Amino acid sequence: MNPSIPLRRRALLAGTVAFAGGVFARRLAQAQLHLDITRGFVEPMPIAVSPFAGDGPAAREQGEAIAQVVSADLDSSGLFRTLDRRAYIQGPEELRGVPRFADWRQINAQALVTGVVRSPEPLVVEFRLWDVFGGTQLRGLRLDAPSSAWRRVAHKIADAVYERLTGESGYFDTKIAYIAETGPATRRIKRVAVMDQDGANHAFLTDGSQLVLTPRLSPDVTRIAYLVFRHPAPRVVMRELASGREIVLGEFPGMSFAPRFSPDGRSLLVSIAQEGNTDLFRFDLVTRQLRRLTDGAAIDTSPSYSPDGTKIAFNSDRGGSPQLYVMNADGSGVRRISFGSGRYGEPEWSPRGDLIAFSKLDKGFFHIGVMKPDGSDERLLTRNYQDESPTWSPNGRVILFSRQDRAGGRTRLFSIDITGYNQREIPTPLDASDPNWSALLP
Amino acid sequence: MIRRTVLALISLMPLAACSSNSETAAGSTAGTGGGSGVPGGGVTSAELGGPRGPIVPGSQQDLEVNVGDRVFFAFDSAALDDAARQTLERQAAWLKQYPAVSVTIEGHCDERGTREYNLALGERRAQAVKNYLVALGISPDRIRTISYGEERPADPGHDETAWALNRRAVTVVNVTG
Numbered sequence: 064m065n066p067s068i069p070l071r072r073r074a075l076l077a078g079t080v081a082f083a084g085g086v087f088a089r090r091l092a093q094a095q096l097h098l099d100i101t102r103g104f105v106e107p108m109p110i111a112v113s114p115f116a117g118d119g120p121a122a123r124e125q126g127e128a129i130a131q132v133v134s135a136d137l138d139s140s141g142l143f144r145t146l147d148r149r150a151y152i153q154g155p156e157e158l159r160g161v162p163r164f165a166d167w168r169q170i171n172a173q174a175l176v177t178g179v180v181r182s183p184e185p186l187v188v189e190f191r192l193w194d195v196f197g198g199t200q201l202r203g204l205r206l207d208a209p210s211s212a213w214r215r216v217a218h219k220i221a222d223a224v225y226e227r228l229t230g231e232s233g234y235f236d237t238k239i240a241y242i243a244e245t246g247p248a249t250r251r252i253k254r255v256a257v258m259d260q261d262g263a264n265h266a267f268l269t270d271g272s273q274l275v276l277t278p279r280l281s282p283d284v285t286r287i288a289y290l291v292f293r294h295p296a297p298r299v300v301m302r303e304l305a306s307g308r309e310i311v312l313g314e315f316p317g318m319s320f321a322p323r324f325s326p327d328g329r330s331l332l333v334s335i336a337q338e339g340n341t342d343l344f345r346f347d348l349v350t351r352q353l354r355r356l357t358d359g360a361a362i363d364t365s366p367s368y369s370p371d372g373t374k375i376a377f378n379s380d381r382g383g384s385p386q387l388y389v390m391n392a393d394g395s396g397v398r399r400i401s402f403g404s405g406r407y408g409e410p411e412w413s414p415r416g417d418l419i420a421f422s423k424l425d426k427g428f429f430h431i432g433v434m435k436p437d438g439s440d441e442r443l444l445t446r447n448y449q450d451e452s453p454t455w456s457p458n459g460r461v462i463l464f465s466r467q468d469r470a471g472g473r474t475r476l477f478s479i480d481i482t483g484y485n486q487r488e489i490p491t492p493l494d495a496s497d498p499n500w501s502a503l504l505p
Numbered sequence: 506m507i508r509r510t511v512l513a514l515i516s517l518m519p520l521a522a523c524s525s526n527s528e529t530a531a532g533s534t535a536g537t538g539g540g541s542g543v544p545g546g547g548v549t550s551a552e553l554g555g556p557r558g559p560i561v562p563g564s565q566q567d568l569e570v571n572v573g574d575r576v577f578f579a580f581d582s583a584a585l586d587d588a589a590r591q592t593l594e595r596q597a598a599w600l601k602q603y604p605a606v607s608v609t610i611e612g613h614c615d616e617r618g619t620r621e622y623n624l625a626l627g628e629r630r631a632q633a634v635k636n637y638l639v640a641l642g643i644s645p646d647r648i649r650t651i652s653y654g655e656e657r658p659a660d661p662g663h664d665e666t667a668w669a670l671n672r673r674a675v676t677v678v679n680v681t682g
Contacts, residue, residue: 248661274656276620290624296651297624318628318652321621334625336652339583339632341625362625378622384581385622406581408619422619448663451619467616469663497620 096173096194096201098142098229104484107144108173108228110137111195114148115178115188116155122180125210126155129188129217133176135261136221136235140461141485143228146172167195174201176224184210190220192227202227214263215504222503234456235260238501239463240278240287243267244474244494255289257304260500262490268307280501281324286310288322288331299333313351315344321364326372332356334364343377343394356394367412367419368392369436376400376410376419376436387421389436400438405430409452412436414502415459418481422451422464431464433481444483454500463489465496563603565678572599576634578672581618583629585637593634596676597641607647610634611675614655615668627652634674649679 098108112134115126137143152166158177167175178190185207192202202223206216215236222233243256255278258265269275274292281287288301299322301310317337324331331346343356343363357363361381368375376389387401387410401407405425412419418433423443429450434441444462448469453462460481467474474496476489489495560567568574573596576589585593600606612631614623631650639645660667 248658251656253656276624276656292653295649318624320624334621336625336628339629339636339650341628362622362629364625365619365621378619380581380622385618406618408622424617449616472661472663 096197096228105142107142109146109171110143110174110176111146111151111167111172112176113151113158114155115180116159117180118182121183125183125213126178126180129213132214132217133221136218137224139487140225141480146170162193164195164198174228186210186213186216188216192224214259231460232458234458234461234503236504237457238280238284238504240280240499241476241495242276242278242497243491244496248472265492268302277321277497279322279324279499282326282328282502284501284504288324290320312346321366323366323368326368326370332366365409367410369412370414370416376412378408378410400434402438403441411453411455413455413459414457417459420453420455420462422453431462444479452497454498456500457502463498463500465498563606568599568676568678572596575673575675577669578630580672581626583626583633585633590637593637594641597638597643600643600647607679609649609651609677609679611677612650612652613657613671613673615671616655617668618655620654623654624652627654630674
């Protein structure tokens with residue numbers, strides 16, 4: 064649960080390169096082993112993830128578990144296909160040195176992950192990524208952590224593999240905050256929940272006695288802001304993740320909702336409804352000043368900062384129906400960016416800055432889509448009875464959203480690549496809505 | 506079509522309330538009618554409805570049964586139609602009759618919108634009701650508003666009939682001042 068577990072890592076010297084070929088040969092090998100994930104459908108790369116060797120039985124058991132989490136992470140991306148370990152010819156203990164690449168070529172593994180657990184407590188893990196056909200080490204890392212953080216160690220290894228082979232940063236060492244739902248629709252019980260990106264380490268942060276909505280994690284993943292229905296008016300509250308302590312924000316005039324952290328974590332955007340009119344405000348968490356950003360009789364809500372903090376996308380019905388707008392961070396220079404058919408909502412700026420995700424209701428169906436920040440190149444990725452609440456992986460390649468089926472009305476979390484491929488359910492113990500994907504953990 | 510459904514529902518509500526009120530009476534009438542041809546003894550029986558306490562004047566039940574506690578809206582609208590205005594005129598008269606009563610207007614939405622937009626829309630609907638009641642002479646100090654967005658549907662269904670029932674503003678009598 065504590066996201067700020069000390070976790071050190073350092074690069075292992077790539078001193079064990081098998082074919083000590085020149086720079087040219089190595090560059091060629093690296094060029095061959097690169098996964099271009101910007102294209103539409105990517106044939107998953109076959110990769111072998113050996114159980115990690117271990118110094119002692121406890122270490123070997125840990126090494127086995129770590130390799131399983133690494134495999135599951137890589138498979139979930141849809142970009143890799145981990146090969147069945149029963150086909151592996153070399154065992155973990157043989158893989159402490161340089162692999163016999165011929166054995167791995169035989170099963171057509173493009174890349175191979177090996178590792179050693181030097182100590183189970185505190186956990187000391189070394190891992191290496193090999194280019195099987197090039198016969199070279201692509202990456203080596205030593206990670207130190209308390210053993211309780213073993214899953215994070217595995218996620219960091221998967222992130223290192225993903226990053227080395229795709230050229231993009233990974234997203235496995237992350238958390239998802241969301242709203243867990245139970246009970247009949249007319250008296251729904253909702254709780255703030257946080258879990259690892261793969262569903263592990265699940266925890267409820269609230270007890271369900273109050274209605275809560277729309278959690279948002281701070282950029283450094285130490286705090287969480289959400290809406291709670293509390294007397295006298297529904298309002299935004301903020302809590303420390305580690306201690307659970309509530310951080311008092313002071314009184315807002317009217318109902319405050321739709322919290323969003325600024326990229327630097329210094330301020331919080333909130334929507335405030337007064338006299339039936341909803342406008343956007345920025346609350347400075349340091350000076351505690353509340354500053355109005357929009358004015359007028361229209362509904363202005365669901366804001367989202369650009370990753371550089373200079374612009375804010377938001378949802379407004381000022382043109383007669385809900386549409387997407389972008390303005391400067393001080394509220395100036397408002398312009399509409401959505402012009403397709405249908406009603407748009409929930410703009411979410413990609414952490415890469417290149418796209419804005421949104422939901423839209425058109426001809427009776429909800430869609431999750433993406434467009435460029437100037438509104439061009441709109442693409443719809445999903446179509447369903449009710450798809451809502453898009454949130455980005457920190458590398459801007461995957462969108463998580465909630466889906467409510469008409470039949471049965473179950474609400475669950477799904478992820479989909481921005482290519483429109485690799486849609487998968489993220490399993491949660493209860494119904495789930497309002498997901499928010501954290502940044503990579505510090 | 507949508508509007509017709511809503512109007513029909515609104516106009517049915519007082520009737521439904523009346524018929525359930527007179528349930529016990531209707532049952533005894535049928536029983537004492539004696540037309541069932543039960544031979545001899547002079548014993549008749551009648552179905553009894555559930556016991557029903559007297560409606561306390563100025564209570565939520567009084568508002569629901571005798572006035573109408575809610576108004577309905579078109580999709581993505583906070584405009585009050587004729588039926589809504591008639592209901593609110595009855596509510597205003599009722600509130601004048603019970604000057605000690607204060608109320609909370611709850612604004613609600615159907616599920617066909619985003620959660621956050623619906624929180625804002627529900628607030629707009631609640632405020633539209635409050636403004637109308639104030640215009641009819643009710644002190645704004647007696648009226649609070651709250652938006653539940655799409656969080657508390659009256660009907661859990663997923664079709665236009667349910668959505669029409671859920672796009673509503675409900676006047677709720679505050680239990681304590």
